[in-house]
Amino acid sequence: MALLFRYGQLLMLFKRHSRALEVFRSVARENPRHPQAWTCVAFLLAEREEFAAAIEAFERAIALQPADAPSHFNVAFILQRLGRHEEAIPRFERALEIDAKVNRAWYGLGVSLARLGRLEEAAAKFQEAAKLQPMNPYAGYQLADVWHRLGRRDKLRAEYERIKGFDPKVAERIRIEFGVR
16 A cells, blocks of 8 residues: 555655546545545546545545544635635634644634634634735735725735735735725
């Protein structure tokens, strides 16, 4: 099984995803307690936009390794992509309970909260994402959007200035979209 799993990884490396999916499914059938096989199956299914099957495969991996923060994150991400923000939130939160340094989970949690109109909560999550990865402009952009929607011009300006220091293109987008002067 180990050799077959490695073969699947090699296939993925060479972008032979359909064949890799067959191999990982074979590994999971032969050893249903192989969490990495289920995770690989899930990623490949998500890539094909077979989201229900991908969630099911991630859930199999989580059942075998409940403290697998990336799998919880990936379930949340898929739910978010499907517009199921209420369902995504507890999954992002679970990923963060396991590993508070998963900056993408802070970001995703902020996005879902913002989509649901929970702007103050979203701002706190985007701030945490920006703290963990200060040179990533996307959390800053989202945070600027939240400050704009909340009418917090002082905080919007501060976020604009912060982002302008390392990503002028995103800063310009903030300036134009949110009317920063």
